[in-house]
Amino acid sequence: MKDKYIKLIEEINSFYNSSEVSKEVNSVTPLEIRDQLKKYDFKRKINFETLFDDICEMNRRWNLNVTSPRYLGLFNPSVSEQSIIADALTALHNPQLAVWKHAPFANEIERHTLKFLGDFIFEKQDFFASFTTGGSEANMTGILAALGYTFADFCKDGVLSIKGKPRIYISEYAHHSFEKIAKNTGIGESAVYRVPVNQNYELNIDLLNSQIESDKNNGHIPFLVVGTAGTTSLGTVDALEELVKLCEEKKLWFHVDAAWGGAAIISPKLKPMLKGIEQADSITIDAHKWLSIPMGAGMFFTKHHEVIKNIFSVKADYMPQRTEDVNEPYITSIQWSRRFIGLKLFMTLAEEGIENIVKRIEHQYETGQYLREQLKKRDWIIVNPTDLPVVCFTHPKIIDKRITTRNILESIYQKGCFWISDIHYTENDSGLRACITSFKTTQSDIDFIVKELELIINP
Numbered sequence: 001m002k003d004k005y006i007k008l009i010e011e012i013n014s015f016y017n018s019s020e021v022s023k024e025v026n027s028v029t030p031l032e033i034r035d036q037l038k039k040y041d042f043k044r045k046i047n048f049e050t051l052f053d054d055i056c057e058m059n060r061r062w063n064l065n066v067t068s069p070r071y072l073g074l075f076n077p078s079v080s081e082q083s084i085i086a087d088a089l090t091a092l093h094n095p096q097l098a099v100w101k102h103a104p105f106a107n108e109i110e111r112h113t114l115k116f117l118g119d120f121i122f123e124k125q126d127f128f129a130s131f132t133t134g135g136s137e138a139n140m141t142g143i144l145a146a147l148g149y150t151f152a153d154f155c156k157d158g159v160l161s162i163k164g165k166p167r168i169y170i171s172e173y174a175h176h177s178f179e180k181i182a183k184n185t186g187i188g189e190s191a192v193y194r195v196p197v198n199q200n201y202e203l204n205i206d207l208l209n210s211q212i213e214s215d216k217n218n219g220h221i222p223f224l225v226v227g228t229a230g231t232t233s234l235g236t237v238d239a240l241e242e243l244v245k246l247c248e249e250k251k252l253w254f255h256v257d258a259a260w261g262g263a264a265i266i267s268p269k270l271k272p273m274l275k276g277i278e279q280a281d282s283i284t285i286d287a288h289k290w291l292s293i294p295m296g297a298g299m300f301f302t303k304h305h306e307v308i309k310n311i312f313s314v315k316a317d318y319m320p321q322r323t324e325d326v327n328e329p330y331i332t333s334i335q336w337s338r339r340f341i342g343l344k345l346f347m348t349l350a351e352e353g354i355e356n357i358v359k360r361i362e363h364q365y366e367t368g369q370y371l372r373e374q375l376k377k378r379d380w381i382i383v384n385p386t387d388l389p390v391v392c393f394t395h396p397k398i399i400d401k402r403i404t405t406r407n408i409l410e411s412i413y414q415k416g417c418f419w420i421s422d423i424h425y426t427e428n429d430s431g432l433r434a435c436i437t438s439f440k441t442t443q444s445d446i447d448f449i450v451k452e453l454e455l456i457i458n459p
């Protein structure tokens, strides 16, 4: 075997179980890194071994290790072993998935994987699904589909054909990709209406209802409601079933953004929390969050196959002929040249088995419960009403302004042995946020983190 590949295997073996979170991420400056990169002028060739060691060393020093069991962060997971190998194979074979005829096997693997996961949502119903680069692309696909479905001339004449101001409704706590998508699709940021939440931090349906009615009287055309299943800051789930009912009544497209929380669908124990998702018009779920797959792996699901065809179809003479009984990816999705995203999920499911993947999800759920209990025992106050493993908490000393969450985070980041973030859960209140996002996080990691927090708050 070539020495180059052996180096890679050695690095995988040595890094995979590293629990170090960050060495110098908090203190490094852009100039320091730029200085180190000056030796790479690309004129002088660098010996592979030196290059490889240098890259690994700098990667470890200057990247937050989101795969650490002690990174309780922003939905970025520890990755499965199979997915690392799958990504290397994908780079090696470099299949082009744009057309089925170029990569029949890769395309069928993706279809097989999406069918397996989609069946947990839709059970016996038919659906269309595709892999995306992430949740943002999947959300964008949902909004485009809703525009194409609602406005007959949208595909041909664009937003100018719409006789009024199109409007979408999302919760105050929904993801900010929707504002970006609104700008990019041409409906504009002001098309997004953020509905306040109720006392459970769920989209307030009464307010939504009255806003829709008053908007209709003021030249707006409501066309889409988004329910979030697992909000980014608080992990709360909107009342999906009630939103379904309202959307049916008002004839609006219903998109569920379950980028992180959607993975719960495979667990019989957690699935009830997502009740109603099966009736959505379109759904976003990221494999690169709770399903422990490396980044660049989102999924989009919809019951409206025809709408998808309308939105993305074009004629390109140079593309190979279409194959029967196949959704050609380049005319059913945003991307054209297309990476083999599905292999990492397929190989993980195939070797681990679904039972093990469900266990990993439930383990993270239980570890979240454990963290909640340990915090409560020590005077911390839990502020977000969710069962999912996003734990937001504050402390009497934070409430009394004797210490700020920023001060606490500075102490944590300086030490660099674990990672959490902070949130503003109301306009005036901030708290800390810890999300169990690694299947490797154990109760003893939690004990360690809670003890460290204790040392900071009660020095």
Ligand SMILES: *Cc1c(COP(=O)(O)O)cnc(C)c1O
Residues within 6 Å of the ligand: 075, 133, 134, 135, 136, 137, 139, 175, 177, 228, 230, 231, 232, 257, 258, 259, 260, 286, 298
């Ligand atoms: C992460 C996230 C997104 C964005 O997805 P990306 O994969 O980062 O593009 C959208 N919505 C929610 C609820 C998320 O958690």
